[in-house]
Amino acid sequence: MREETLLTPQRIAAKTTFLDWDTQPSLFKHYPHFCYRIKLSDFPSLQWLKHTRCITDERSVGQKPYYRLNIPSAGNLHPIEIYVQLRNIAGALSGIYHLDILKGELVMITEIAGEGIEPFLGLEHRFNGALLMMSLVPFRSSWKYGLRAWRYLYLDLGHQIGILGASVEHFGLTLTKMSPREGLNTIMGIGDDEVIAAVYGIGESTSRSVKPLYKPLMRVQPTDYTEHNKKLQTSIRSVSIYTDLPVFTQYEDFLKLNTTRRSAREFDASLMRDEVIVELLNQPPPAGIEIVAIVLQAQSMHLGVYRSGECAVKGNFVSECVRLLLDQRFIAGANMVLLIYSENFCASSHIEAGVYAQNLYMACEHYNIGCSGIGAFYDEEGSDYSTNPLIYAVAVGGKR
Numbered sequence: 001m002r003e004e005t006l007l008t009p010q011r012i013a014a015k016t017t018f019l020d021w022d023t024q025p026s027l028f029k030h031y032p033h034f035c036y037r038i039k040l041s042d043f044p045s046l047q048w049l050k051h052t053r054c055i056t057d058e059r060s061v062g063q064k065p066y067y068r069l070n071i072p073s074a075g076n077l078h079p080i081e082i083y084v085q086l087r088n089i090a091g092a093l094s095g096i097y098h099l100d101i102l103k104g105e106l107v108m109i110t111e112i113a114g115e116g117i118e119p120f121l122g123l124e125h126r127f128n129g130a131l132l133m134m135s136l137v138p139f140r141s142s143w144k145y146g147l148r149a150w151r152y153l154y155l156d157l158g159h160q161i162g163i164l165g166a167s168v169e170h171f172g173l174t175l176t177k178m179s180p181r182e183g184l185n186t187i188m189g190i191g192d193d194e195v196i197a198a199v200y201g202i203g204e205s206t207s208r209s210v211k212p213l214y215k216p217l218m219r220v221q222p223t224d225y226t227e228h229n230k231k232l233q234t235s236i237r238s239v240s241i242y243t244d245l246p247v248f249t250q251y252e253d254f255l256k257l258n259t260t261r262r263s264a265r266e267f268d269a270s271l272m273r274d275e276v277i278v279e280l281l282n283q284p285p286p287a288g289i290e291i292v293a294i295v296l297q298a299q300s301m302h303l304g305v306y307r308s309g310e311c312a313v314k315g316n317f318v319s320e321c322v323r324l325l326l327d328q329r330f331i332a333g334a335n336m337v338l339l340i341y342s343e344n345f346c347a348s349s350h351i352e353a354g355v356y357a358q359n360l361y362m363a364c365e366h367y368n369i370g371c372s373g374i375g376a377f378y379d380e381e382g383s384d385y386s387t388n389p390l391i392y393a394v395a396v397g398g399k400r
């Protein structure tokens with residue numbers, strides 16, 4: 001999908017359409033009003049789920065509500081939904097639920113007993129606790145970004161997986177790897193406009209046998225309307241469900257960081273110390289991911305291009321960086337831009353870049369530093385710094 005989703009100066013210049021925000025597809029999936037619901041805040045054992053995906057800021061823009069979540073998302077479009085099967089959770093009916101973050105509720109789609117989703121996740125026995133499924137809703141993102149949305153969907157998913165891992169561990173639990181089987185989307189009632197993209201267990205397997213759910217769950221459209229983008233849908237449907245466990249740093253103040261985190265819109269370079277730049281430079285990337293850091297402003301360290309924590313080329317790269325990142329002017333005020341390259345251009349490398357960037361967001365918030373994921377860049381100019389394809393960037397700088 002790299003060639004089809006390239007950003008070049010010619011493509012930007014040719015894009016004359018302007019975006020009518022009144023046509024934005026709905027941001028949240030709604031199950032019917034008659035479904036049974038439980039308030040997440042009533043279940044201490046489910047607080048990890050509440051903090052995995054929640055609204056952390058609500059305001060009004062153009063007389064419409066504008067929500068922001070604990071995780072960042074390209075264009076604030078949030079093309080992800082979460083479902084959980086709960087079994088044997090004290091006080092909750094065992095069943096398959098949709099997470100309604102607008103109301104902070106779990107909406108029951110079906111009750112379960114001796115049957116469940118387990119056989120579709122490669123489990124032969126009942127799983128006590130939660131089986132969590134994340135889906136992608138491509139149109140929420142392609143509505144604005146067209147085919148380029150392919151990249152943002154998987155980067156967004158990586159951010160979401162990273163915070164799931166951090167939240168689960170914060171509450172003393174662990175993620176279990178699953179082995180999803182054919183037919184998961186169908187049994188979950190997921191139609192063409194949505195696709196299950198990642199699954200994890202939070203709990204433990206029992207010795208009690210389980211039967212597969214015998215009929216698909218009700219089907220609800222994830223957006224109020226949709227437009228088909230065949231190429232995008234075909235490509236996303238061909239990607240295997242992601243099951244790898246995320247690697248992240250745990251912070252004691254996770255709950256605060258997760259609530260206060262925002263993407264920076266301006267920077268004050270005088271407010272970031274060199275020690276923090278060095279600390280962030282030394283965050284180890286996952287296998288297959290290469291980080292090239294460009295230090296733009298610092299107190300006494302060398303400005304220039306850093307590889308593996310060492311300055312490889314000294315110089316002032318502010319204008320090159322701003323240009324590379326599609327002339328987004330606020331980046332000129334950043335202390336550093338981390339360019340994330342991958343040996344392979346594929347969905348899983350984008351997910352892993354998203355997990356890595358989510359770690360950076362948490363580290364920055366911990367040090368009271370601003371940062372923003374940057375998915376808009378000229379792909380070809382990204383090759384000035386590596387032979388690998390550039391897949392994501394993060395601008396970091398003093399918080400104004």
Ligand SMILES: Cc1cc2nc3c(=O)[nH]c(=O)nc-3n(C[C@H](O)[C@H](O)[C@H](O)COP(=O)(O)O)c2cc1C
Pocket residue numbers: 068069071072073074075076152155156159261262263264328372373374375376
């Ligand atoms: C994959 C991805 C790409 C992004 N690309 C850009 C970008 O190119 N420029 C930018 O200013 N912000 C970018 N952002 C930040 C989003 O605009 C921001 O997350 C969103 O507006 C929600 O705001 P919040 O992060 O403060 O909740 C990106 C975020 C993600 C996750």
